[in-house]
Amino acid sequence: MTSEKAKEERTHSLPERSDIPEKYTWRLEDLFETAKDWEKALKTVESTGEDLASRKGSLKASAEGLLEGLSLADTLEKLMERVFVYAHMLSHQDTRNQKAQSMAARAVSLAVKTGELTSFIIPEIIEAGRERIESFITERKDLEIYRFLLEDIFRQSAHRLSAEEETLLSGAGEIAHAPENIYSMLTNADMSFPEVEDGKGHLHPLTQELYGTYIISPDRTLRKNSFKVLHGVFGSYKNTLSGTLNATLRSSAYFARSRKYSSTLEAALAPDNIPPEVYHGLIETVEKHLYLLHRYTSIKKRALDLESIHMHDMYFPLAPEPKPCISYEDACQMVAESLKPLGDEYVSLLMEGFESRWIDVLENRGKRGGAYSWGSYGIHPYVLLNYNGTFRDVFTIAHEMGHALHKAFTDKKQPFVYSGHSIFTAEVASTTNEIILHEALQEQATSREEKLYFANALLEQIRTTFFRQTLFAEFELTVHNMIAEGEAPTAETFCSLWRSLNEKYYGPELEIDNELEYEWARIPHFYSPFYVYQYATGYAAATALSRNIREGGTQEVKRYLEFLESGKSDYPVILLRRAGVDMTSSEPVKEVAALFEKTLENLEGILRESTES
Numbered sequence: 001m002t003s004e005k006a007k008e009e010r011t012h013s014l015p016e017r018s019d020i021p022e023k024y025t026w027r028l029e030d031l032f033e034t035a036k037d038w039e040k041a042l043k044t045v046e047s048t049g050e051d052l053a054s055r056k057g058s059l060k061a062s063a064e065g066l067l068e069g070l071s072l073a074d075t076l077e078k079l080m081e082r083v084f085v086y087a088h089m090l091s092h093q094d095t096r097n098q099k100a101q102s103m104a105a106r107a108v109s110l111a112v113k114t115g116e117l118t119s120f121i122i123p124e125i126i127e128a129g130r131e132r133i134e135s136f137i138t139e140r141k142d143l144e145i146y147r148f149l150l151e152d153i154f155r156q157s158a159h160r161l162s163a164e165e166e167t168l169l170s171g172a173g174e175i176a177h178a179p180e181n182i183y184s185m186l187t188n189a190d191m192s193f194p195e196v197e198d199g200k201g202h203l204h205p206l207t208q209e210l211y212g213t214y215i216i217s218p219d220r221t222l223r224k225n226s227f228k229v230l231h232g233v234f235g236s237y238k239n240t241l242s243g244t245l246n247a248t249l250r251s252s253a254y255f256a257r258s259r260k261y262s263s264t265l266e267a268a269l270a271p272d273n274i275p276p277e278v279y280h281g282l283i284e285t286v287e288k289h290l291y292l293l294h295r296y297t298s299i300k301k302r303a304l305d306l307e308s309i310h311m312h313d314m315y316f317p318l319a320p321e322p323k324p325c326i327s328y329e330d331a332c333q334m335v336a337e338s339l340k341p342l343g344d345e346y347v348s349l350l351m352e353g354f355e356s357r358w359i360d361v362l363e364n365r366g367k368r369g370g371a372y373s374w375g376s377y378g379i380h381p382y383v384l385l386n387y388n389g390t391f392r393d394v395f396t397i398a399h400e401m402g403h404a405l406h407k408a409f410t411d412k413k414q415p416f417v418y419s420g421h422s423i424f425t426a427e428v429a430s431t432t433n434e435i436i437l438h439e440a441l442q443e444q445a446t447s448r449e450e451k452l453y454f455a456n457a458l459l460e461q462i463r464t465t466f467f468r469q470t471l472f473a474e475f476e477l478t479v480h481n482m483i484a485e486g487e488a489p490t491a492e493t494f495c496s497l498w499r500s501l502n503e504k505y506y507g508p509e510l511e512i513d514n515e516l517e518y519e520w521a522r523i524p525h526f527y528s529p530f531y532v533y534q535y536a537t538g539y540a541a542a543t544a545l546s547r548n549i550r551e552g553g554t555q556e557v558k559r560y561l562e563f564l565e566s567g568k569s570d571y572p573v574i575l576l577r578r579a580g581v582d583m584t585s586s587e588p589v590k591e592v593a594a595l596f597e598k599t600l601e602n603l604e605g606i607l608r609e610s611t612e613s
């Protein structure tokens with residue numbers, strides 16, 4: 001059966017939303033009781049926006065004006081968020097619902113308008129000047145909660161230009177999105193892939209989405225063919241894709257220079273105030289531990305009994321997923337049980353989430369795929385799942401509830417203005433939960449199959465989230481540096497750099513196919529400069545925190561919960577330091593290496609046992 005057909009049949013076997021028992025659906029009424037209330041809120045957003053716009057000039061005039069302006073902006077954004085989140089979650093329940101689609105579209109355009117209306121605030125604060133704003137804070141104590149926000153505006157103000165120059169830059173900013181748009185059009189809309197043959201000679205359609213399932217298939221021929229064909233097609237566009245990547249490298253260098261940053265890296269790290277040594281330190285420390293990735297490659301080669309190991313073998317799991325049908329209730333129990341080290345407060349909030357319909361659990365016809373956590377300030381968080389009863393789904397619950405509880409703890413403690421999370425810390429709480437669950441399940445595993453499955457799953461997670469993303473980060477740093485030094489990298493430059501990085505990371509046992517050289521052309525994140533390293537640093541922070549929690553006492557747990565409560569009230573590196581992890585040191589990265597090594601030894605033990613028996 002072709003997978004398109006399989007997908008179609010699967011869709012037909014799915015229940016309609018109305019047939020899903022209520023307890024497995026989220027309570028959107030907690031956001032808005034009725035659609036009418038949503039419409040009313042939409043009107044309030046519009047009138048509040050007009051009210052705020054009429055205060056232009058008053059924020060810099062007096063302490064009272066500043067306080068009123070900032071709190072009105074909070075009120076506006078808070079309600080806007082609720083309008084936006086509700087409409088989108090409603091449409092995700094069943095994407096065929098036209099009314100929900102149009103509500104979501106209206107929310108998007110209102111959000112754009114709201115963004116435009118509030119855009120005068122920062123320039124006006126900068127215009128008032130640091131001293132005057134400081135005197136306002138002294139005068140009106142209620143302004144104290146905005147201190148960090150205001151200080152951060154002045155920290156970055158050295159890189160703001162005159163109003164006229166800012167207008168020119170924002171116009172150029174729209175044009176600068178062109179390479180990314182072209183890349184996305186070419187690779188998502190225009191590019192097509194020929195069918196690929198499996199080991200039995202059957203043909204399968206290939207898309208980028210299907211590639212993800214073929215590359216973990218036990219059928220080696222299918223893995224090999226889909227890897228070669230997919231990357232081969234990208235390779236046939238290598239000059240165009242090197243052109244779009246070059247354009248992005250050059251435009252980000254231009255913007256960094258215009259804003260008087262010393263490099264693109266410095267400009268990319270500035271909004272979260274991340275010291276560049278965090279980036280360089282990650283690459284340097286990972287480099288010192290690459291022997292572990294080499295060892296993994298070689299163990300995998302032996303375990304799979306291969307004459308030579310290729311990249312398309314690296315993704316293949318050493319054991320199939322055991323017990324494929326875990327009830328949702330059991331899954332929640334497993335997650336809650338494993339997270340007990342986080343303390344009663346955490347676990348009881350987790351249970352509240354399970355029991356109070358925060359979660360949309362099951363698949364239904366038209367429901368959006370995947371999983372996420374989302375929500376609106378002041379209301380409990382929400383989680384969307386497509387639960388199917390696999391171990392992978394249990395990990396997804398732990399992950400998404402990690403996000404949800406991070407939000408719940410933050411909302412409880414922080415005012416709206418600091419209720420978000422920076423991208424640098426965003427994946428820390430979710431990954432911490434996953435690692436804790438992992439260690440618990442690994443310890444409980446009894447059969448060889450289970451032990452092998454868990455060891456392999458953790459090693460693959462570390463390989464793809466930590467080592468692979470650091471390889472990406474090193475590639476980015478090298479090519480951005482080339483631009484800064486006036487070089488003009490070509491497709492050949494990118495290909496040979498990609499090959500040499502893979503040689504360095506995976507070691508002498510990996511047999512490099514020529515098609516691997518084109519993989520750089522397939523990575524959309526390279527169009528957001530210096531983004532991917534945060535997957536690796538987030539993983540490192542989570543590894544260190546989960547060990548602190550498991551091995552530490554109440555003090556460690558308390559510091560972790562304080563981190564969850566801290567939201568965006570300070571810079572990520574500072575918040576993590578308070579939680580007990582210093583991201584400017586090499587320690588967190590070394591912790592991942594230690595966890596990887598421990599799991600490798602574990603894997604070797606399981607493999608030895610099975611050859612002996």
Ligand SMILES: [Zn+2]
Nearest residue numbers: 399403427430
């Ligand atoms: Zn996540």
